[in-house]
Amino acid sequence: MFLGMPEMLKVLVVSYDLSVLASAKRMLQDNFHVLTADDGETAVSLLADFSKVGAVVCDTKASNMSGPEFLEAAAKVVPDATFVLMVDPTTDVRPQRMDGRSPFWHCVEKPVDARTILALLDGQISGADKPPGHGFSSNSDDENVRDALSKTDPDVQFNMLYQPRICTASGRVCAVEALVRWENPALGAIPPATFIPVAEQSGDIAWITDWTLQTACNAVRDWTDQGCPAIPVSVNISPMGYTDPRFIGLVANAIRVAGIPANRLELEVTAGLSLCGNKKASATAAALRDLGVRVNIDSVVDQGLPDSTLTVENQACLQRGDKFIRRVTGKDPVSTLQAMLKLGAKMGIKTVAAGVETLQHAEFIRKLGFDQMQGFHISRPLAQGDLAHWIQSRASA
Template identity: 35%
Template sequence: MDTPIASLYLISVGALAMCAFQAALLARSSSYVRACWTFAVICLTFALFQLSNVRQLAAPDLAVAVTAHKWVNFFSLLLIPQIWYLLASLDARKWSFRLAYAVGCVTAWLLFENFVAPYGYRFSVLTVDVPGELWWGERAFLLAGETTPAYAINRLLSLGAAVYAAIFCIRARSERVRFSNRLVWLSVVLIIVTTALGGATDAGMLQLPFLSGFGFLFLAASYLLLVRREATQRLTDKIRISAALEREMESHKRASLRFEHALSNDALTRLPNRVGALDLLHRMFVKSESNLTRMGVLLLDLDRLAIINGTRGYEAGNQLLVEVAQRLRDHCGKRMLVARLGSARFVVGIAGHKTWAGIESEVEGILSAAKAPFSIPGTVLNMTFSAGVAVYPDHASSAEDLLASAGLALHQARDAGPGNLRVFHPSLQQSLNERIGLETELKEALEKEQFVLHYQPQVCAATERVVCMEALIRWHHPTLGLVMPDKFIPLAEATGAIAAIGSWVIDAACRQMSNWRENGFTDLRVAVNLSAQQLLVSDLGEAVQSALQRAGLQGGDLELEITESVLMQDPQRSIERLEALRALGVRLSIDDFGTGYSSLGYLKLLPVHAFKLDRSFVRDIGRSAKDLEICATAVGLARNLGLELVAEGVEDAMQAAQLRKLGCHLLQGYYFARPLAAYAATDFLANGRKVA
């Protein structure tokens, strides 16, 4: 076995064994697991085929050569169904596996013939039975003779496998790397050529050993290269997909963090929202509970934000909210919780104080910091806050209950009017229930015609003749009786019903004024109070003009009263709306003058005809020199500005005389008449007083 040809065969045996090992390894990472294992078996079978060839070529006599030849036949027969099965595994069609099994059955018969025939299944008679000389001079046992029908059948099966492989390669060409396909084609051609040479040797036409094993070795290398490239690509794809999944997971994690942040934080002000506030309040509560300290919750509601949104636009309203948030954040710092609960409502959590006095001091500081005017593009706004306070452990035993208690206090503060502060009290729950019931009934009151107007006269100070009747709304509640406006007007403003109610008041007052005109009271006008929403939000001009036209009145027959605090909320917008109303001929007056902190420079810009001196200055005019001086100053101011001055709250003759002496133009109060129903006001005009 130390001849060159034997050494070459033995080398191929080792190479084929290594190919079998490589195919088995690739089976674990390749998508063609069955094909790889089948290929490993084929490689081992070819290795044994090559080893049997060595034994035949180096046989010392004919008997040993025939025995080795039968083993050559045995392994060559095994290769045919294995190759068919490999092709079926790659093709993955049901009929291809059935065909491979049929080839296996035929091969089983051929194997039987191989061991029962004297010379194997190839030859019936040997024509060459001695060692021959190869063309390069080496001697080897090469058997030749007359072939059997079984041999022809095996050749047909081999040819069928070659054709099947060619068809499969053509179909798979578009799915394979071009270089790898060329190698496979070349390998198939080599196997066909070497198999044909083997047939020529069997027929005695050539003196060559079987070379098909070497052709398959080239195919094995090509196939392993193809599979290895495919496995490498799969590994690369796996790494790429893993990296992409890792990036996606990281992106999803960041998105989740952003989502969680969005769930617990307000996008506009960048403060915690209700969800975040509750979580932080709960932590503060636990800490206060363990430290045996008090914890306060302050709820702040920015009054009349809807008016700013309606008159200045939502961008201005948002800018205002951002400035409020920044102001609270700057004042409270990290020692307190600042959050926005929604719309115009903010919450401040105050902790670490042993007494109520400490919390009260903090609340006063917060309200003071938020009180200054706010500058937004185009104007300066004087805003007020309604506030509610609740304290642990006095008012609640949990963070949620503490926030709810502060909310009840805030409701009471809003009912009292803009800019009020209330501290929680257990009785507030009952008051809130009553308020909720009243809100529900208020929405139906206009439809059920439960509102009525009462009228209070304004008289000329010099002649005591009635020159104006101020319309004052009342609610005839079915169970509560006559409800005064201070009880339900704040509810109407809070629920948005004030615009409809205000329009009804103007219309009803104009109708009554028309009736008085028909009754002969020609030199008389009617006055109506306006709310902030009516002045700054609703289409007031259209409502006033329509009411006047329906009643057949002129603009001068109607006077509109606006409180000073309403005008100061948005001075520039107020001036614009007042000028539009004055263009209709309507008289305008400032109600409750002296309570809104307006400057004289601002007052002279207002297009009004009169202002009403607040009753708080008139009440003690006979007992307080200071109030008397204030009234005198107001009269002088009105005279200098060319405005009428109306003194309200006149309750006795002494007050009337002093105001008349000071030069006040008009007087109004219980001294002359209480607010009267429409029929009583008509009788008053007809019988009680002269009409100017």
């Protein structure tokens, strides 16, 4: 157990739309411990199982109850939480409480941008006075990002960094994660949590996915040519990119052009996206299996999914990270990690702890029994050439 490390506030996001869940997780994960659910009953169970949920963000619809119905049920479990209802801007009438009283939630219009949702939650948590009905207006920053994306040459403005993942027992490098970065001349450094949701809405996500896959696969080829061990590269995939009809073609082309075996590429997807009965996502998983490409499932325990929803033929590992490891301070986070280890053992696939940033973290993860770990304690994200030198120096040590 880690002592003296503040536990991040939990936020529960509920929506029938899996892309909304994944986008919300990306926007909030650096500041909050994010739980997600795609139906009201599962969400209420999560509220009962996890302590100290400080905010609940809900869509107007869930698979078995409306947003207002869920929020009223949630308020009975966590009455002191902040409640946010996401509404469609085309809806003329804002949802009301079933008893006719004034809503206790804050209505916000979709699409929800990262800066405003963070400001709302931070303000509510710190006691700022923001009245119900506060909505999201068109964000000029999003427009600037959208315009910049339409004019961007990724080979000039985009950059890829790589963070190694090691075997917990042996310390050998077993994979690297590709991390895309964007430096725009006018806007400066723009993090993926900001530009990926905009790209999903604008349609630019397809070429970003294409560039990311090809760049990562080319790096694998170059490392092999330089005598590095045959290790796979893991690429994060946007929910909309994953279900795009063109996605499998992009993956196959990247592998073919780079001339690498398919098993040298891993794709990292959110558990709620790939495992919840989404037909498009299921078809994509089957096609990836046929190609020989494996999948990393991120944050599976947080999703509240039963084991029976998991398919394992082409899964590489289960991963837990998103600033989670550094805030393991009490019973709930530790039990979550233990549940993940149990699930990985049951499924026969490896478990990964990301966000390992100190020796204390590493020792804790090693004692728990995770198969692999990744984080600044191992190495910061490195440029392609620097990573090759890092791997070679580690192998010769």
